[in-house]
Amino acid sequence: MTAGPLDGVRVVNLSETVPGPLAALLLADLGADVITVERPPPGDPARRFPAVFAALSRNQRSVSLDIAHPRGRELFYRLAGAADLVIAGQRPGTARKLGVHPDQLRARFPGTSVVSVSSFGLTGPGASRPGHDLVFQAIAGLLDGPPGAVPVVDMVSGFLTALGALAAIAGRVRDGRARTIETAMFDGALALNTFALTRELAGLPADATPVPPAGYGVYGLGDGARVCLAVSYEAHHWRSLCEAVSLPELAFLSFDERVTRRDEVDGRLAERLRELPAEEVRKQLAAAGVPAEPVLGPAEVVRTAEFAERIVGGRHLAAPFRIDGQRAGVARGVPRIGRDTATVFGELGLGPANLARLADEGVITR
Incomplete structure (x- = not known):
């Protein structure tokens, strides 16, 4: 196999489920030596769905460490200290408790870069809030429009192109050789559907890819507004949701029961959400730490505190990165x-x- 442009670059991936592992996968595909650190068995929650984990784990090495244990943390530090880059995926508070917050890692290993992917960022009004894919679609205005309103394939193809460009630049710095790195919109579209396609190629059953459980979707409230709940595999989030909306009889359903009985359980949940005062529901969900966000349209998105923090120059949406804690400004405008x-x-x-x-x-x- 021909060496990729990132050959010789070592990456330690301390993230799980999808966003961080997808980045790790792409770096590994481009030649980086990616070492993925998983929690002790059962490991990455994505392993619950074999097709998802298989789609994101190729070309990588895996180690299993309990970084909550002091000796496990020291082993992780040895890995991080020998790496060029660490991918971090924890919420800021959790990361700091574990000693793996980007600030802590940079202080300990000044020569190691850190790429962080979290729910709302390392700082700001939403930094401690939980979330899954669906709630971010809700509060970014992606659920408020007809099919095709958001050009998803165009966007993901742009991300892939940028990643390929980065790899080409890094490769030339490493060995002086220029490369052609090619992607296509069809490749981007296939990447979006990689879990289902991997399932088909591997001959895995339908449940090898996620089936939304009760508590994962969009629900109406009594005042006509909609709330997006993203209660996935975490049992504690499901229990908190049931306590917040006074459904104690459902609190100890397993994830599998929430899948197999989805219509029944979701029906009871939806009915309860419509019965309770809408403002009370919002307060209770927030207080309980449930991944729940309102379904917003673009006109509402631009009035939120989270959005305001991502505006530069008064009227420009900032780049989706922070560099050493700072948002990139707008040098020249349009x-x-x-x-x-x-x-x-x-x-x-x-x-x-x-x-x-x-x-x-x-x-x-x-």
């Missing part, structure tokens, strides 16, 4: 066509007369 033509070509030695002639001939726009 250019008019040809705004920088003279400057750019001037830097290449073309004088004003040459530029004027090229403009007159329609070759350039200034």
